[in-house]
Amino acid sequence: MPDNLLARIGVLTISDRASRGEYKDVSGKAINDFLGRVPKAWRRR
Numbered sequence: 001m002p003d004n005l006l007a008r009i010g011v012l013t014i015s016d017r018a019s020r021g022e023y024k025d026v027s028g029k030a031i032n033d034f035l036g037r038v039p040k041a042w043r044r045r
Contacts, residue, residue, distance in 0.1 A: 009035065 011031045018025035 011035075 011028050013025060013028040013031070015025045015027075017023060
């Protein structure tokens with residue numbers, strides 16, 4: 001991919017049950033951790 005074609009990715013999770021305190025929502029962190037494992041050749045920070 002050419003260097004001038006970059007994408008910015010945001011992670012937003014929504015959970016009624018987590019907002020009521022029924023459980024701790026860890027899906028956002030899991031997604032972020034997964035994206036952090038993307039090869040460095042494919043990402044820039």
